[in-house]
Amino acid sequence: MAGETVDPAAHIFEIIGTVLSVESMTRGCSNEIYVPVSEEEFEPVINLLTARKFVLIALFGAEGFRYFLGTSLLYVFEKRGGMVILVRDADRPVSSIAAMIPSASWFERECRDGFGIEFTGAFDTRRLFLHETYPENFHPLKKSFVNGPIPTKPSIDPADEYPFRKVNGEGVYQVPVGPVHAGIIEPGHFRFSVIGETIFNLEVRMFYKHRGIEKLAEGKSPEWCIRIAEAVSGDESVANATAFCMAIEKISRIPVPDRAWQLRTILLEMERIASHLGDQAGMLLDVAFPLGASQFSVLREEVVRENERLTGSRFLRGMVAIGGLSRDIRKEQLYELGRFLDQFRKRYRIGLKIVLSTASVIDRFGTTGIIRPGLLRPLNITGPAARASGGKVDTRVNCPYGIYTRYPPIPKILKDGDVISRFTVKAAEILDSVEIIRKLLASMPEGEVRREALVLDGYTLSLVESPRGENLAFVWVKNGKIERYKVRTASFCNWQAIEHAVQGNIVPDFPVINKSLNLSYAGTDL
Amino acid sequence: MVNAFSCMLKSKVTENVLVRNDAIEKLGRLLKREVDAVFGGSIAIRELDSGSDNATEIEINALNNAFYDVERFGISFVASPRHADVLLVTGAVTHNMAIAVKKTYEAMPSPKFVIAVGDDACDGGIFAGSYAVLGGAEKILPVDMKIPGNPPTPAQILEGLLALMRRAKEGKRK
Structure with missing residues (x-):
């Protein structure tokens, strides 16, 4: 893992330079590289980065960030200490990359809750940190929302409950665990689909402790x-x-x-x-x-x-x-x-x-x-x-x-x-x-x-x-x-x-x- | 082949515990006396995290390590609220946990006591005013005792329990 002698940033300039103009890239304070990406350029860049074994380490939104007046999406890719941040305009329709990069699924759902960004083609569009108790169309990370108390639902109608992935088949049964567990630990929900004693599938539901x-x-x-x-x-x-x-x-x-x-x-x-x-x-x-x-x-x-x-x-x-x-x-x-x-x-x-x-x-x-x-x-x-x-x-x-x-x-x-x-x-x-x-x-x-x-x-x-x-x-x-x-x-x-x-x-x-x-x-x- | 009989005749395989400290022992003895008087020998505690940063859970867990070993003082942590006399609530109550918090409290048999442990559980702490929390535990539960701290130390939690026992004794007399 050590021994990388080339400047990681220069390495990134070289790779991305094949699909984007080098002039649009800027170095940040920690030697990370920011680059605005148009919708046409987006997919080729993602393909290039995944092919070159870059890892998506974060994806988040920000309003009024540098290149775009409205909401931007920042895709952070990393490889051997070098970081490149693709900045995408989220006021236009944006496509999901979760089918290609699985870790993007939770990130996209997080951005959707926070900023109301819809990702076209996403395979999972359930809410993430805003559970059923939160009102519809509430997006706390928008600047237009001033932090303060909001009205929530005192009880949840069974029809509105969170839809867990369905696992069917002979002998499959569900074991729901949590959010309150038997020990002195934090809350979360685990939905086991079990055959006999063997776990066939587990779905984790988190964010009970979302504190904003x-x-x-x-x-x-x-x-x-x-x-x-x-x-x-x-x-x-x-x-x-x-x-x-x-x-x-x-x-x-x-x-x-x-x-x-x-x-x-x-x-x-x-x-x-x-x-x-x-x-x-x-x-x-x-x-x-x-x-x-x-x-x-x-x-x-x-x-x-x-x-x-x-x-x-x-x-x-x-x-x-x-x-x-x-x-x-x-x-x-x-x-x-x-x-x-x-x-x-x-x-x-x-x-x-x-x-x-x-x-x-x-x-x-x-x-x-x-x-x-x-x-x-x-x-x-x-x-x-x-x-x-x-x-x-x-x-x-x-x-x-x-x-x-x-x-x-x-x-x-x-x-x-x-x-x-x-x-x-x-x-x-x-x-x-x-x-x-x-x-x-x-x-x-x-x-x-x-x-x-x-x-x-x-x-x-x-x-x-x-x-x-x-x-x-x-x-x-x-x-x-x-x-x-x-x-x-x-x-x-x-x-x-x-x-x-x-x-x-x-x-x-x-x-x-x-x-x-x-x-x-x-x-x-x- | 190990001879089971010879094992019984040997002296016990335990080490001398060098981790006890006088202040904790004294506090523990006081607590045991009150627990005996009010709850007839033991109290069952259910811990409930309603949105903490997990530091308080770590300190409550520490009460079971050899330094404190609070089971000696008649204090046990139970897996179900149905077995609990006391509910230790940690963290500001988040909207996402509010329903579960209420259900947990309702599942406890009466008489029951609630202790808010840590600054966030006491009054919301730094999270007071956040869209995502209701505030301290008292927003949805009747809180009998507050133990402030970020997080409170295991010794402070024991002191809080002692104070609750004394208050419960007062209530019993009336």
């Missing part, structure tokens, strides 16, 4: 918006705040001090360790192995207490700021962190050894919930889920930000794509994160942790590797206020993999498959 994050950010000051970024998904607070601040720093050309980046990276990796430990404990609990689960949940608690000691917040909130960090972490505290990690690593290895030498765990984890490598690109699967299925994708390596060029992680790539692969990848990542933090601690520079600077107007994209995979933030500042904040977490795309991963598995294995993917509901529903 993107609209909420509009018109707010960039400073205030960090709180919104931190609330996107609880255990990805640092990742989302970093993605947001990084975008603002690129737009305003704020040089972030080295010490701030080193400390930020420590926080990012501490967040990854805590998240992975929680997953591992959960996975072990789901296969009824509390001995292993309790070891990892004890370690997880110790890590979040360490977080609290360092930052005052168990979730590391309130630390990441525009231009660096809101406050420094003292030398003695960092020294203590190093000591903690030394003993943490020893105890983690002992726990891991117990787990991986327990036959019943291996039996339940192995060959369960396989994600085939062929799904990765069409669905834009990222993070440990992709790396356990042979995907050489890690934003920290492919598209390094901050100081990851100097402290690159060593990604663990496995091929089987089952639960044990994901467990093993996460185990390796925990130990790798410890290693990264130790190196950062050993070379911590002195100096300021924040560069105060004026926030300028502009827009850009940023990518961050959260514990769950690649998170994207598009930030557009206009007159000093947030004009558009689009966040696409790894979970939004990874959720669609679970429908494939569970097929042919038994219903009782669903919880462990779900936990092994550790998908964020809040980060998807926004």
Whole structure:
């Protein structure tokens, strides 16, 4: 995955230049390329990009964006750290690309709900984040809608209920689960079509937690918006705040001090360790192995207490700021962190050894919930889920930000794509994160942790590797206020993999498959 | 072949727990006393996420780890609202969850208590005023207790439970 010596942007200029005029392309603040595309040019460009193995990593709308007065659609394609954004005029009829690029289906449905854009030829035109309770013709992301209370339906007529995909056949029956689940977890609905005990089909329905994050950010000051970024998904607070601040720093050309980046990276990796430990404990609990689960949940608690000691917040909130960090972490505290990690690593290895030498765990984890490598690109699967299925994708390596060029992680790539692969990848990542933090601690520079600077107007994209995979933030500042904040977490795309991963598995294995993917509901529903 | 009898004669295979801390133990003992007095030994809690960012769920889950292990204090988390005495609501109530929230509450047997956990559940938090939320849990449920925080720590959640027990005891006396 490393070793790409050519400038990715130049590579894109070269490829797209064969169908579009180079004059229309412009470079953004993060070296991404924007290019307006007419309807005639659109299909050839999409074909070209998919043929050249570019991945659709996001698709969203924005009003009054640069080239068009009305609503624009921004199609973000990525390949090896190079990003190209096709900007399409959505006030004219637009065609769906979901049949060609499956990940586009949820994106298109999201744009339809948000902006009222109809995609011709779309195979799925059901509403996505606006459930039945919302009125018709309500599109919250339009600028003409001023954020505030709206009338909703107090009850839903059975005829208006969400139409799930019909699965018929001899012996097929439905198991509806959720939105309220049996454990202490987030709400979502799973519609299983089952034959005997075997899952024949699963349809996931999300967005019960839709809180209107993107609209909420509009018109707010960039400073205030960090709180919104931190609330996107609880255990990805640092990742989302970093993605947001990084975008603002690129737009305003704020040089972030080295010490701030080193400390930020420590926080990012501490967040990854805590998240992975929680997953591992959960996975072990789901296969009824509390001995292993309790070891990892004890370690997880110790890590979040360490977080609290360092930052005052168990979730590391309130630390990441525009231009660096809101406050420094003292030398003695960092020294203590190093000591903690030394003993943490020893105890983690002992726990891991117990787990991986327990036959019943291996039996339940192995060959369960396989994600085939062929799904990765069409669905834009990222993070440990992709790396356990042979995907050489890690934003920290492919598209390094901050100081990851100097402290690159060593990604663990496995091929089987089952639960044990994901467990093993996460185990390796925990130990790798410890290693990264130790190196950062050993070379911590002195100096300021924040560069105060004026926030300028502009827009850009940023990518961050959260514990769950690649998170994207598009930030557009206009007159000093947030004009558009689009966040696409790894979970939004990874959720669609679970429908494939569970097929042919038994219903009782669903919880462990779900936990092994550790998908964020809040980060998807926004 | 393992001799089952010899296993019984051996000393127990448990480790010394080094994770307990005095403040939590003291809080737990107080809580246990109140739970015994008001609910006759144990309370059953159902957690309901009405639109949180998941941080609060993570902290509630932490109550079951070895540091807190709240089942020792007579507190258990149950899978069904039909078995629950207390409903812990987290997050601002979204429109998409409103019907499910009401149904969950209605499924609980009386007498029942509702605790709003976290800033968003208390009054909508940063989401107050968003088109997508009704606001805090009290918009559709009778809330007996609020535990603010972004998110509240496990210890703060335990303190909130203790306060609820004390209030319930007052109610019982009347």
